[in-house]
Amino acid sequence: MTVEAQKESHGFQTEAKQLLHLMIHSLYSNKEIFLRELVSNASDAADKLRFESLSNPELLSDDTDLRIRIEFDQEEGTLTISDNGIGMSRDEVIENLGTIARSGTSAFMQQLTGDQQKDAHLIGQFGVGFYSAFIVADKVGVFTRRAGLNADQGVYWECHGEAEYSVETVEWAQRGTRVVLHLKDEAKEFADSWRLRSIIKKYSDHIAIPVEMLKEEAPATEEGEEQKEEKAPEFEAVNAAQALWTRPRSEVKSEEYKEFYKHISHDFDDPLIWSHNRVEGKQDYTSLLYIPARAPFDLYQRDAARGLKLYVQRTFIMDDAEQFLPLYLRFVKGVLDSNDLPLNVSREILQQDRNTDAIKSALTKRVLDMLDKLAKKDGDQYQKLWDLFGNVLKEGPAEDFSNKEKIAKLLRFASTRADTEKQDQSLEDYVGRMKDGQKAIYYVCADNFATAKSSPYLEVFRKKGIEVLLLTDQVDEWFVGHMNEFDGKQFQDVAKGALDLGEAESEEDKAEHEKVVQESGALVERVQGVLDGSVESVRATTRLVDSPACLVVSEQDMGPQMRRILEQAGQALPEAKPIFEINPSHPLVQRLDQEQDEDRFADLTNILMDQANLAAGNQLADPADYVRRLNTLLLEMHG
Incomplete structure (x- = not known):
């Protein structure tokens, strides 16, 4: 071979060096997979040549029988994997072999835990199979020539598994790629015919082209020795060579x-x-x-x-x-x-x-x-x-209307039925447990499970034993907006609009609510006067049992979770004022109703408003003002 261009040395990126080091050591307990990865790469190269030859038949004309060959030399301690597939040009060698991970290396590195066994799984899915060669080799050489290029445009790539690799242009007669592994002393087991054949059968039997090794022949007799020496090497397929x-x-x-x-x-x-x-x-x-x-x-x-x-x-x-x-x-x-x-x-x-x-x-x-x-x-x-892919499946109802019901049956949620964050409740099971007279599937959206579980919006539902779905994934509010209903039951956000429990609420409860609304009319007006401009309206509530107040949004308005997501994405949204609901039976609200000092009334009202915002998982517009009001109240109580 003659060198046609000067030899160049290149350094790996820092992250790529870390990844290479980690992979060599993380995968060492399963050394033999290097052969699976290299044979798989050779198979891909054959596939790509077949594809390109559809529009350019000349690429295959000189050698139509695609194959992979594996050879070894026990004395030299080398193992060679060759293919007559598409091969690589000099630029492709630098792009494919010079950059361990062409995109997303940083994001990938952030996911590594330091636990070698766990990280080994991540490394596999990241697609760095060629570099698994360094698990068993302390030096790897790659000879390659892209189909369609001249023999003087061959390329030789070499790396010792460290910070650098070299590339040079060489004379290379064959189309395809030849990978030569210089085996480490502790990996000489792979320069063995039986060992290699068993690995190929185990991992690569399904490869659609032949994976060949030199045919093993019985020891020659003295009379046949001379004849054997004259015989050309004969290869045989080790795998089934049929697409699985x-x-x-x-x-x-x-x-x-x-x-x-x-x-x-x-x-x-x-x-x-x-x-x-x-x-x-x-x-x-x-x-x-x-x-x-x-x-x-x-x-x-x-x-x-x-x-x-x-x-x-x-x-x-x-x-x-x-x-x-x-x-x-x-x-x-x-x-x-x-x-x-x-x-x-x-x-x-x-x-x-x-x-x-x-x-x-x-x-x-x-x-x-x-x-x-x-x-x-x-x-x-x-x-x-579900734990792996549930969030992605929740995108389905918005993207695939025709299969919406099928997707809905696959979805799983956390709910008030169990005091656990695990999403393991199906919609079918929820509907099967619905109370007599319950016509809606109730849910609450929150940024996390703790906020959802302790939400004041759940109080009346807990009191009446009505199950509520706890939705804490970012996609949830968007998902229910497209799902709308399941099995004829509408989805209903417990923090939206006026609460309607339908037939699940007794006539006595409805009558009691009407009475509370009438009796709290004056208080509602006073509170409305203090909060005028910051809320859409004030009203007495039936959804609270233990909390003094809460914020709800109108039925047609976007929920706070979806609003925050869109705002974080830079989308301009029209202002939407919440509805402030007070619980007239709560001691704090009753104490508020008795307050004669209008300034103190305003302070107490604003404290309740801020507390309702916090309970809903919202950020306060003016946290310092809330602290000042609360401190003043505490000092007055102490005095």
Whole structure:
């Protein structure tokens, strides 16, 4: 080989160096996975070459039989993984191998805990499989040439797993990539035929192209020794070399499904569940869908890469085909292989294709049915899934009207039924427990569980034994705004509008309320005079039992939780004044009613107003003024 360009040394970013060091040490207890990762990368390179050859057949013309080869040299202590796939140009080598994590490294590093076992799982999903080579090697060399480039445009990349790597242009005759691992002394076990074959069978049997090793021959006799030396090396496939999703379900073992998931997702954990399905008729396609057992670090980045691995007639097309599942199911991984789409399909064509819409609708229902089946069959496993992806599923009713009821049955909430933050109550169970005469599904929104659980809005519901859902996720108020109802029962925010318990409230309670309203009319007017301009109105309440006052918003107004989220996002919102409700039966309100000094009356009223704001989880407009009023009151009591 001749050097065509000067050798260049490059340094890794600081975070990338930390990540490399952490990964080498965190994954050391499972050293053999390096081979799975490198074989998986080689398989991807073959897929990409097939795809590019659809529009440029010359790329494949010199060598049409795609394969991966694994060779070792026990004396030299090397292990080599070669493929004749797409290969890389010099710029691609620097981009792909010179930057361990091309985006989101900082966010990823923040999630690392220092617990090697936990961090190992995160590292897998971050997609740094190539660097797992340094678990077993103290030096890695990569020879590569991109398909379509000349032999003098080959590239050699070298790294010792430290702060730097080098890149140089070399003469390289073969298309594809050759990765040479110089094994550490304690990893020489991987320069062994039996060990390598067993790892390939375990992790890479499903790879759709042959993974080859030198054919093992019986020891030659003396007469056959000369003949053997003249014989060219003969390779044989070690794996089954058949795409797993093309095989009948009855022939695929659970372990094979799990390993295939790890191949397509680069996750180190087994999936929670999967669904393998072949459809023939109006559409002709095969799908293999997985639900991960761990949420990806970028789950809440709605614009992050997502989607299924798309094949058309067994030919790889793209990695992240997002058109086949809605955004609220972005955590689903898997493969779709269609016979109805054109081989030259692009993302733009997919967006306009009727087959795409039909497949998306069918796959969405399949995932929802898979989740529903799990919820009914194994509540503990479903709870694990909900804890991981529940917030994302709550986006569903707003995005997928046709499946709103299916999604609603999958949702889980905390409620006043149990004194726990765990979201494990379904809407079906809630409706089944509703009191006689109760016509609404009651809920309260708050920024956290402690605020929700102790909310004054719950007092009358606790008194009457009526269950209330405790909604504390940011998406909740937005979700119920689109859900509206479930099983014919309207959702009702207990902090919005006038409280109506319907038939769950007795005639005696209604009559008592009317009496309280009439008797407190004068007090309401006095309070209204003090708070004029800062509230929409003042009224006597029936929703409080132990608290003196609370703030509610009008039925048509946006709740405070949603208002805060939109304001934090920089959205300008029209001013909305709350309704101030007082509890005439509370001793503090009765004491207020007896106050003759108007200045003192105003101070006491403003203290109650500020307390109501605090109880609702709101920020005070003037905390210092609240403290001053309260201190004055305390001093007067002491005097």
